[in-house]
Amino acid sequence: MHVRGTVAGEVEVRSVSTSYGETDLAEVPLQLTAIEAAAAPDGGPESEPLAAAVEGDSVADSGPNLEPDPEPTTVTLWNKWTESAELLEPGMELLVTNAEQDEYQGETQYKTTGDSYVVVEPSFLVNVTAIRNWVECPRLYYLNKLSGVPLNYPVVKGTIVHEVFGDLLRGRDLEESIDARVDEHGLELGLLGESPDSVAEDVRENAGAIEGWLEQGRLTEEDSWRSEQLLISETFGIRGRADAIRRGAPVELKTGKNLKKEPRFKDKVQAACYALLLEEHGGDVDTGTLLYTKNSALDRNEETGDLTPAKDFSMGDGLLKFVVRLRNEIAAMETSGDIPTGYEGSAKCEYCFEQDTCMVVSGRLDQESKAGQIGQALPDEELEYFERFYRAIEEERREVHREYAKLWEQDAQERADDDRALIDLEFVEKRPLEGGRWELRARREGGATSKLREGDLVLASDGHPVRGQSELARIERLDDEIVLTADEPVEVTRLDVYPSELTTDRLLAALHDALLKGDERRKDILFGRADPEFEEIEETFIDNNARQNEAVTKAVGAKDCALIHGPPGTGKTYTIARAIRAMVERGERVLLSAFTNRAVDNALEALLEQLEGVIDEERIVRVGSESGVRDDMEPYRLERAGDPEDRLAELQNAQVVAATTATCGSRIMKEQSFDAALVDEAAQLTEPGTCAAINLAERFVLVGDHEQLPPVVRAENDLSESLFERLVDLHPEAGVMLDRQYRMNQRIQAFASREFYDGKLRPAEPEVAARTLDDLEGVARADLPEHLQDPVSFVDVEGDGSRYTDSEEAARIAELIEAYEAAGLERSEIGVIAPFRAQVSEISAHVPDDVAVDTVDRFQGSSQEVIVVSFTATGSLEGPIFEDYRRINVALTRPKRALVLVGDSNALATDPVYGRMLEWARR
DNA sequence: CCTCTGCAAAGAGGA
Numbered sequence: 001m002h003v004r005g006t007v008a009g010e011v012e013v014r015s016v017s018t019s020y021g022e023t024d025l026a027e028v029p030l031q032l033t034a035i036e037a038a039a040a041p042d043g044g045p046e047s048e049p050l051a052a053a054v055e056g057d058s059v060a061d062s063g064p065n066l067e068p069d070p071e072p073t074t075v076t077l078w079n080k081w082t083e084s085a086e087l088l089e090p091g092m093e094l095l096v097t098n099a100e101q102d103e104y105q106g107e108t109q110y111k112t113t114g115d116s117y118v119v120v121e122p123s124f125l126v127n128v129t130a131i132r133n134w135v136e137c138p139r140l141y142y143l144n145k146l147s148g149v150p151l152n153y154p155v156v157k158g159t160i161v162h163e164v165f166g167d168l169l170r171g172r173d174l175e176e177s178i179d180a181r182v183d184e185h186g187l188e189l190g191l192l193g194e195s196p197d198s199v200a201e202d203v204r205e206n207a208g209a210i211e212g213w214l215e216q217g218r219l220t221e222e223d224s225w226r227s228e229q230l231l232i233s234e235t236f237g238i239r240g241r242a243d244a245i246r247r248g249a250p251v252e253l254k255t256g257k258n259l260k261k262e263p264r265f266k267d268k269v270q271a272a273c274y275a276l277l278l279e280e281h282g283g284d285v286d287t288g289t290l291l292y293t294k295n296s297a298l299d300r301n302e303e304t305g306d307l308t309p310a311k312d313f314s315m316g317d318g319l320l321k322f323v324v325r326l327r328n329e330i331a332a333m334e335t336s337g338d339i340p341t342g343y344e345g346s347a348k349c350e351y352c353f354e355q356d357t358c359m360v361v362s363g364r365l366d367q368e369s370k371a372g373q374i375g376q377a378l379p380d381e382e383l384e385y386f387e388r389f390y391r392a393i394e395e396e397r398r399e400v401h402r403e404y405a406k407l408w409e410q411d412a413q414e415r416a417d418d419d420r421a422l423i424d425l426e427f428v429e430k431r432p433l434e435g436g437r438w439e440l441r442a443r444r445e446g447g448a449t450s451k452l453r454e455g456d457l458v459l460a461s462d463g464h465p466v467r468g469q470s471e472l473a474r475i476e477r478l479d480d481e482i483v484l485t486a487d488e489p490v491e492v493t494r495l496d497v498y499p500s501e502l503t504t505d506r507l508l509a510a511l512h513d514a515l516l517k518g519d520e521r522r523k524d525i526l527f528g529r530a531d532p533e534f535e536e537i538e539e540t541f542i543d544n545n546a547r548q549n550e551a552v553t554k555a556v557g558a559k560d561c562a563l564i565h566g567p568p569g570t571g572k573t574y575t576i577a578r579a580i581r582a583m584v585e586r587g588e589r590v591l592l593s594a595f596t597n598r599a600v601d602n603a604l605e606a607l608l609e610q611l612e613g614v615i616d617e618e619r620i621v622r623v624g625s626e627s628g629v630r631d632d633m634e635p636y637r638l639e640r641a642g643d644p645e646d647r648l649a650e651l652q653n654a655q656v657v658a659a660t661t662a663t664c665g666s667r668i669m670k671e672q673s674f675d676a677a678l679v680d681e682a683a684q685l686t687e688p689g690t691c692a693a694i695n696l697a698e699r700f701v702l703v704g705d706h707e708q709l710p711p712v713v714r715a716e717n718d719l720s721e722s723l724f725e726r727l728v729d730l731h732p733e734a735g736v737m738l739d740r741q742y743r744m745n746q747r748i749q750a751f752a753s754r755e756f757y758d759g760k761l762r763p764a765e766p767e768v769a770a771r772t773l774d775d776l777e778g779v780a781r782a783d784l785p786e787h788l789q790d791p792v793s794f795v796d797v798e799g800d801g802s803r804y805t806d807s808e809e810a811a812r813i814a815e816l817i818e819a820y821e822a823a824g825l826e827r828s829e830i831g832v833i834a835p836f837r838a839q840v841s842e843i844s845a846h847v848p849d850d851v852a853v854d855t856v857d858r859f860q861g862s863s864q865e866v867i868v869v870s871f872t873a874t875g876s877l878e879g880p881i882f883e884d885y886r887r888i889n890v891a892l893t894r895p896k897r898a899l900v901l902v903g904d905s906n907a908l909a910t911d912p913v914y915g916r917m918l919e920w921a922r923r
Numbered sequence: 924c925c926t927c928t929g930c931a932a933a934g935a936g937g938a
Binding site: 114127128149152153154155156157158159160161162193228230240241243254255256257319348349351352353388451455456457474494498500502503504522595596597625626627628660661662663665666684709711712713804809824835836855857858859879881882886887898 | 924925926927928929930931932933934935936937938
């Protein structure tokens with residue numbers, strides 16, 4: 001049976017004498033949470049019925065009304081599992097598979113058997129690559145995590161060879177695959193100064209070894225293959241992507257040379273991880289294959305005379321268990337928040353190629369390490385800052401891990417209700433694409449919503465994302481019919497959100513770079529040890545708005561940084577664009593960044609207007625993914641594929657580069673440097689998030705409004721306050737506040753001004769205050785229903801009571817849009833804002849495509865003539881999304897001429913701020 | 924809950 005629970009006290013490890021000699025054991029007091037019958041296909045003694053196992057114990061799984069047993073149960077871990085026992089701390093989760101029940105002095109206990117695995121914190125999913133790094137040296141694992149993998153040729157080549165390998169397995173022609181894959185990496189190869197021909201030749205050499213080996217297999221037997229499978233194990237808490245699986249056993253590709261008889265130990269460990277993953281998916285794996293593609297006939301194996309690049313090895317029980325113990329070390333360390341020192345492993349520092357880096361990092365961060373320290377430690381306040389943010393980012397990471405665990409902890413219906421999955425899809429067809437990939441189609445029942453969006457990566461499965469057949473797929477189209485692309489065909493009936501650690505990885509790298517690579521002057525400013533300095537500038541940039549002009553002057557003249565506070569509609573975007581133009585005219589290279597793609601595109605749009613005729617359009621580049629960048633900015637988007645020299649030239653020649661802060665943390669952007677970085681909507685960014693952009697530039701300008709949306713973080717911690725807000729307090733002399741708004745009719749701005757800006761927000765001109773729909777060509781307010789004629793109106797809808805959607809509100813909104821259209825408005829002049837992604841997709845299904853419907857978060861930074869707000873709350877205003885009033889501020893300040901609030905007045909009246917809003921809207 | 928993100932894995936070199 002499998003036993004699971006929470007460690008309830010100190011763990012005792014000792015030695016006892018048995019008939020076999022001295023043996024180690026650990027007694028773990030465990031507060032049981034579950035006991036499951038083990039799946040034993042042969043009906044062996046382990047497959048006792050659940051009821052018998054549970055009798056006398058209280059088990060959370062066995063009934064909702066059962067009180068948890070106050071007394072912990074002793075679980076004894078024998079032999080080498082005591083190593084994992086040493087890692088345990090009270091509160092940690094523990095899983096013991098194939099345990100045996102034992103009566104001792106009248107008490108029920110459990111113990112490990114020869115078939116047992118002991119898993120520490122099983123819901124923490126450890127990456128296979130993390131285990132591979134860890135076995136080399138735990139400190140190396142930490143260094144990799146901290147700084148990310150830099151752009152270098154061996155890595156890029158390795159990636160291409162892997163892709164070609166996958167293509168070969170899927171039946172693609174070798175030459176065609178090489179050409180296509182080298183082309184896809186054009187930009188990276190350009191940055192590395194590589195030519196496509198030499199890379200293709202290099203890849204061809206490696207691929208030749210693969211092909212020859214594949215041919216051998218084909219001659220002798222019918223091999224069953226599949227490539228690149230993403231595997232997740234809920235039992236062992238491991239996830240990874242296997243290069244290939246042949247007859248159920250893992251094949252791992254290595255682009256290096258290995259002339260020894262045996263595979264490298266770390267490579268074996270990696271293959272063993274995949275074996276564990278495959279075992280959980282029904283396999284019975286006892287061999288693995290490593291394919292060293294640089295081995296060739298010329299490098300005859302010194303011992304065996306072997307000519308092939310492949311090395312098979314057998315995987316015993318002992319190796320698999322060793323791998324689980326390694327995995328436990330990582331899980332325990334990450335749970336307790338400790339930093340590896342290197343003493344955990346047996347690696348010899350003098351042989352390590354990372355020894356110098358390791359010593360420098362240890363020295364600067366004042367960390368204990370086996371390699372020792374060199375250099376001067378960072379000042380205490382910087383060390384404290386590093387530790388605080390490291391912890392906060394890792395806390396975010398654990399939240400992502402919790403999302404993974406939900407893939408199996410929640411059942412299908414729960415996930416669908418949470419909008420984390422689309423279930424019960426009807427599979428339509430699978431169609432082979434060029435290059436061996438597949439297009440999959442499925443149909444959803446009308447009305448099913450989720451937070452999935454086109455362009456997202458998802459787990460596409462035939463029923464369960466972890467237990468069933470499951471593939472990582474990309475959503476190409478999301479209508480009633482859903483179109484996906486994936487490496488292998490799955491008869492897809494379900495889609496699940498795939499959680500990603502990418503953001504946390506990049507935040508960590510940005511933190512590392514800011515403190516360990518950042519220059520001293522920059523850090524003096526960030527830590528308040530020096531005051532920002534400004535160059536005297538006589539020029540007038542904007543002559544009808546003194547504050548805007550002051551802001552541009554500060555931005556252009558800043559030697560360190562400038563801070564621009566811009567409430568809604570005060571011309572932030574214009575001010576940024578004007579400042580960038582001035583910098584460009586001085587010959588500087590400028591980075592334009594913001595948290596969301598939408599904000600980047602908005603700012604870029606205003607900038608394009610300013611730069612017209614100033615520089616060549618080709619010198620303005622937008623970096624980002626195709627699905628992220630707005631269609632009308634696509635012409636400026638930097639394509640990654642193509643000829644390396646061309647791609648490189650396109651990027652290097654760009655005088656203005658625009659990208660989200662997440663993209664600024666990518667390997668490609670990290671190779672770039674700028675004179676100045678301007679970050680829009682900076683109040684929405686965490687400190688490390690802001691650093692990802694400003695790390696790339698000599699000086700920076702942050703523009704934002706802390707009365708609007710704060711950073712999005714999963715856990716409450718140091719990440720919730722933006723660098724912008726902190727610097728505004730630290731260096732008030734570097735800041736300017738814009739105070740005149742050019743957007744809203746007086747009636748619309750009244751509430752926000754009073755509620756969020758002490759009444760200080762004022763219309764810039766009388767015309768702004770007085771603007772109404774009548775000013776628009778072909779629109780007559782008189783043609784609207786009476787209740788919509790005022791610039792602010794409220795439509796009371798009782799709502800349908802669901803959590804993240806409301807079909808009644810959606811239906812009313814569709815009617816409202818028809819009414820506005822009938823009065824002469826263009827659909828493109830109307831925007832709809834909802835708090836939840838699911839409601840956004842619900843509304844989208846009700847209204848024409850050319851009406852912009854989006855979440856508050858994605859609407860920040862833009863405006864429309866008419867805005868309709870869907871509150872999506874019935875009865876009460878529960879949920880964190882309503883608690884942050886700054887979100888309301890954003891929603892209510894998007895319109896220029898008309899605002900319609902749609903919601904349940906009873907729900908809104910339960911909160912004082914929403915109550916005042918209601919009074920204002922209903923006046 | 925909201926956001927972002929080509930996923931994950933890619934690796935010369937040695938005692």
